[in-house]
């Protein structure tokens with residue numbers, strides 16, 4: 755039977771969910787994986803910490819598909835955690851400096867990865883801070899202890915191992931981790947916003963050959979890390 759599941763333009767389903775990213779992150783791992791601790795800075799009057807159990811917010815679960823810009827998609831992932839709009843409205847906004855007009859947020863990860871997103875897209879109901887996948891705590895592969903899930907945006911806007919969130923009034927000072935053309939401001943999957951400066955479909959052909967070697971590289975480094983952890 756053919757797969758009739760409808761995927762966004764240029765995406766192909768794969769049947770396992772690989773550990774993935776820019777190759778320079780393959781051998782970088784988080785150091786703090788047992789409990790959540792996210793520093794919030796920028797807009798808040800005093801630096802605040804989002805701690806394990808996210809300061810009492812309701813937990814939610816959602817089923818969503820995950821789309822990497824390099825063209826692979828994994829469908830039907832069940833994430834558990836907290837709605838980001840709730841995190842913002844109930845925890846961050848009340849602690850914010852009234853004069854500070856947050857327009858963007860940068861997310862900083864334990865492995866040095868970072869992204870920028872406009873606040874309005876982070877308020878979508880399917881954007882989460884997720885700490886479980888298919889009912890289990892997030893492993894090292896997929897973002898322990900907590901990651902951002904923004905299913906309408908390519909995987910690169912879904913940072914793993916989040917340790918700090920910074921509220922910003924402008925996008926001018928943010929420095930992307932990749933080449934600037936690869937860091938699309940919104941990276942929406944439905945509009946194939948893969949990168950800046952050329953149509954999205956063109957990048958399908960540039961990125962697709964990177965999928966297999968990147969998965970292999972990340973797998974190898976994960977095995978190496980786990981092996982070393984066992985030796986200690």
Ligand SMILES: Nc1nc2c(c(=O)[nH]1)N[C@H]1C(S)=C(S)[C@@H](COP(=O)(O)O)O[C@H]1N2
Nearest residue numbers: 773774775779822863867896909912913914
């Ligand atoms: N901290 C961190 N987050 C990251 C990355 C990374 O290298 N480090 N890679 C991004 C990219 S390009 C993708 S496709 C997804 C992959 O998520 P996965 O490893 O859970 O499949 O994570 C995103 N978030």
Ligand SMILES: [Mo]
Nearest residue numbers: 822823909910
């Ligand atoms: Mo990606």
